[in-house]
Amino acid sequence: MSATAETVADVERLNEKYKYGFVTDIEAEYAPKGLSEDTVRFISAKKNEPEWLLEWRLEAYRRWLEMKEPDWGKLRYPPIDYEDAYYYSAPKSNENAPESLDDVDPELLRTYEKLGIPLREQEMLAGVKNIAVDVVFDSVSVATTFKKKLAEAGVIFSSISEAIQEHPELIRKYMGAVVPRDDNYFAALNSAVFTDGSFVYIPKGVKCPMELSTYFRINAENTGQFERTLIIAEEGSYVSYLEGCTAPMRDENQLHAAVVELVTHADAEIKYSTVQNWYPGDENGVGGIYNFVTKRALCAGDRSKVSWTQVETGSAITWKYPSCILQGDDSQGEFYSVAIANNMQQADTGTKMIHMGKRTRSRIISKGISAGKAQNSYRGLVKMLPTAEKARNYTQCDSLLIGDQCGAHTFPYIESQNRSARVEHEATTSKISEDQLFYCRQRGIGEEEAVALVVNGFCREVLQQLPMEFAVEAQKLVSISLEGSVG
Amino acid sequence: MLEINNLHVDIDGKQIINGLTLTVPAGEVHAVMGPNGSGKSTLSYTLAGRDGYEATDGTATLGGADLLGLDPEERAALGLFLAFQYPVEIPGVAGMTFVKTALNAVRTARGEGELSALDFLKLVRAHLKDLGIDEAMLKRPVNAGFSGGEKKRNEVLQMALLEPKFCILDETDSGLDIDALKIVADGVNRMRGPERGMLVITHYQRLLDYIKPDKVHVLAKGRIVKTGGPELALELEEKGYGDVLAGLAA
Ligand SMILES: Nc1ncnc2c1ncn2[C@@H]1O[C@H](COP(=O)(O)OP(=O)(O)OP(=O)(O)O)[C@@H](O)[C@H]1O
Numbered sequence: 038m039s040a041t042a043e044t045v046a047d048v049e050r051l052n053e054k055y056k057y058g059f060v061t062d063i064e065a066e067y068a069p070k071g072l073s074e075d076t077v078r079f080i081s082a083k084k085n086e087p088e089w090l091l092e093w094r095l096e097a098y099r100r101w102l103e104m105k106e107p108d109w110g111k112l113r114y115p116p117i118d119y120e121d122a123y124y125y126s127a128p129k130s131n132e133n134a135p136e137s138l139d140d141v142d143p144e145l146l147r148t149y150e151k152l153g154i155p156l157r158e159q160e161m162l163a164g165v166k167n168i169a170v171d172v173v174f175d176s177v178s179v180a181t182t183f184k185k186k187l188a189e190a191g192v193i194f195s196s197i198s199e200a201i202q203e204h205p206e207l208i209r210k211y212m213g214a215v216v217p218r219d220d221n222y223f224a225a226l227n228s229a230v231f232t233d234g235s236f237v238y239i240p241k242g243v244k245c246p247m248e249l250s251t252y253f254r255i256n257a258e259n260t261g262q263f264e265r266t267l268i269i270a271e272e273g274s275y276v277s278y279l280e281g282c283t284a285p286m287r288d289e290n291q292l293h294a295a296v297v298e299l300v301t302h303a304d305a306e307i308k309y310s311t312v313q314n315w316y317p318g319d320e321n322g323v324g325g326i327y328n329f330v331t332k333r334a335l336c337a338g339d340r341s342k343v344s345w346t347q348v349e350t351g352s353a354i355t356w357k358y359p360s361c362i363l364q365g366d367d368s369q370g371e372f373y374s375v376a377i378a379n380n381m382q383q384a385d386t387g388t389k390m391i392h393m394g395k396r397t398r399s400r401i402i403s404k405g406i407s408a409g410k411a412q413n414s415y416r417g418l419v420k421m422l423p424t425a426e427k428a429r430n431y432t433q434c435d436s437l438l439i440g441d442q443c444g445a446h447t448f449p450y451i452e453s454q455n456r457s458a459r460v461e462h463e464a465t466t467s468k469i470s471e472d473q474l475f476y477c478r479q480r481g482i483g484e485e486e487a488v489a490l491v492v493n494g495f496c497r498e499v500l501q502q503l504p505m506e507f508a509v510e511a512q513k514l515v516s517i518s519l520e521g522s523v524g
Numbered sequence: 525m526l527e528i529n530n531l532h533v534d535i536d537g538k539q540i541i542n543g544l545t546l547t548v549p550a551g552e553v554h555a556v557m558g559p560n561g562s563g564k565s566t567l568s569y570t571l572a573g574r575d576g577y578e579a580t581d582g583t584a585t586l587g588g589a590d591l592l593g594l595d596p597e598e599r600a601a602l603g604l605f606l607a608f609q610y611p612v613e614i615p616g617v618a619g620m621t622f623v624k625t626a627l628n629a630v631r632t633a634r635g636e637g638e639l640s641a642l643d644f645l646k647l648v649r650a651h652l653k654d655l656g657i658d659e660a661m662l663k664r665p666v667n668a669g670f671s672g673g674e675k676k677r678n679e680v681l682q683m684a685l686l687e688p689k690f691c692i693l694d695e696t697d698s699g700l701d702i703d704a705l706k707i708v709a710d711g712v713n714r715m716r717g718p719e720r721g722m723l724v725i726t727h728y729q730r731l732l733d734y735i736k737p738d739k740v741h742v743l744a745k746g747r748i749v750k751t752g753g754p755e756l757a758l759e760l761e762e763k764g765y766g767d768v769l770a771g772l773a774a
């Protein structure tokens with residue numbers, strides 16, 4: 038093969054590996070580079086926010102200045118230069134927020150089509166999907182579909198910026214109620230400079246008539262994404278929500294620090310699924326997203342339930358612990374996680390289940406897969422407070438190693454302050470089975486496909502928690518993210 | 525069709541097969557019998573290309589193609605199928621997904637293209653019926669929690685689906701009840717044909733009552749030490765390996 042043909046083949050192969058790595062060429066408006074009170078004011082002004090929110094942000098910023106970046110994760114990365122990034126980037130065409138999809142820049146619509154997310158409602162209806170989508174491009178939400186249909190059911194599904202304008206009382210009541218703005222370093226940063234994200238409100242007794250989803254896309258260079266999502270499920274309501282994420286392939290690292298807050302009232306249930314496929318960097322660890330996320334649910338009401346399902350395949354660094362505060366009696370928290378780290382990726386992820394109410398139950402199923410030179414850690418806290426009479430937790434934590442240069446680590450923390458509470462923990466670590474691979478290969482299945490098959494089997498318990506439409510996608514993603522992990 | 529010449533195989537530096545020579549022409553079924561630990565499974569794994577089974581000398585070809593340098597999936601693509609003595613469990617992978625993936629892989633390798641979901645289902649159901657297997661078995665993870673006999677039937681099901689050119693059956697009869705033995709043997713017999721070769725490894729004459737071999741070989745101490753017609757199996761059943769092995773020592 039000639040040198041050029043080889044290069045072309047290389048590029049094609051790379052693109053095949055991370056097919057979301059393209060850049061949309063679109064004119065964007067930025068905040069001045071760096072982080073200061075002025076940046077915070079700029080963002081707040083751009084979003085036309087009420088005075089109290091600007092103050093709220095500024096206070097978060099001041100707290101952040103006094104905080105230290107956490108260093109307890111099993112993660113290694115060079116110091117992040119918070120001054121060398123943009124905290125706001127919006128497609129210019131979006132300046133006057135589009136009223137309907139017809140007003141959305143066609144270039145953006147094309148981007149989402151390329152990503153496999155048709156935004157036009159008729160296209161979605163033509164497909165099998167019955168899903169409403171909010172799409173966040175860099176710092177702003179560009180479109181939310183099916184709003185009318187949802188409004189008929191009384192469901193509010195919009196960007197958080199819009200909710201701040203339209204439903205300030207709900208925002209004021211709930212924002213920061215689950216994740217206080219000084220909860221941790223990255224939450225404080227987010228509280229200061231959050232740009233967009235989704236807002237969901239399900240009224241009492243309503244079962245949301247369709248899946249809701251938000252699609253996050255980082256496009257601009259040198260830009261962080263700081264989204265905030267807030268979901269409130271009133272008494273007896275139900276919603277299933279899914280978020281997906283991708284970013285272009287770039288040589289520099291980009292910061293993503295999100296905050297997600299969920300609140301369930303009595304007998305309400307939120308099922309929150311994530312398929313995280315941020316650009317992971319190349320096989321030498323160049324580029325990729327730094328993903329520092331704070332996700333927490335407050336099961337405020339009795340018998341309420343929150344179920345987190347995550348499939349984490351992307352990002353150079355993942356620092357993320359979707360948690361549940363089980364306050365209501367008989368409330369339930371679930372955490373189902375697949376975390377794949379290949380090449381030079383590092384993941385430190387898990388959950389916290391804080392049992393307060395009586396007979397609260399939690400279930401943690403974590404499947405960690407490490408390949409290449411990656412490091413993958415499960416970190417989980419199960420805490421039984423003195424009030425957690427007869428509370429129960431079951432944790433199962435399985436790690437799978439592919440190759441002998443990667444690492445898997447498990448850090449379970451158990452704190453029980455109630456003698457009637459039960460905590461059960463099981464953990465396994467194993468190498469991918471040569472016998473299983475050989476059996477597949479004897480049947481004609483190629484090595485990479487065999488690995489994908491076996492790993493998908495390993496993750497099944499978690500993947501089957503995903504809404505059906507996404508389970509298939511997630512399986513493919515598992516395969517793609519393991520490419521190059523054998524041979 | 526299958527030609528093995530002076531094959532030597534090491535596992536962990538220990539020689540298990542030493543100078544094995546065997547030819548199975550297309551259209552024939554050969555039985556291999558031999559004492560426990562004589563190297564029968566080692567031979568089948570080596571032919572299938574399992575890691576750690578190192579051919580240090582000799583050759584093995586299928587339809588003229590050198591097997592020993594190939595990856596397991598390449599050998600499968602050439603049409604080699606091994607029904608495992610101990611089929612492997614794959615937790616979390618539904619049997620249906622597994623056979624579909626395998627069938628698509630070999631069909632692609634043969635340049636036939638993938639089957640539509642409907643055609644695939646029809647094909648699978650037909651084979652399930654032939655082998656008296658309940659479809660529910662394919663909804664479960666591959667071999668996980670299967671009884672010994674179920675595992676063996678599942679091997680034969682896969683064999684029938686994949687339509688290999690050459691089949692190695694490693695003790696497919698052990699673990700089968702009397703009725704299942706007949707069903708499985710019928711399945712194997714249906715696959716006999718002028719283009720296809722088979723190597724049937726077994727300890728018991730019983731199977732050979734149903735699957736009439738063209739030749740019977742005795743494998744002992746890593747070599748074929750005796751070859752005969754179907755009557756050799758009867759003789760072994762009666763007298764054991766004593767005489768054959770005694771002949772060896774002499
Ligand atoms: N990994 C290994 N390391 C060392 N010796 C091995 C290994 N695997 C197999 N062997 C040895 O190779 C020999 C042949 O084993 P093999 O499984 O081929 O026998 P077999 O003829 O199939 O026996 P059976 O009739 O019991 O199935 C045995 O002595 C066995 O212990």
Ligand SMILES: [Mg+2]
Pocket residue numbers: 564565566609694695
């Ligand atoms: Mg054997």
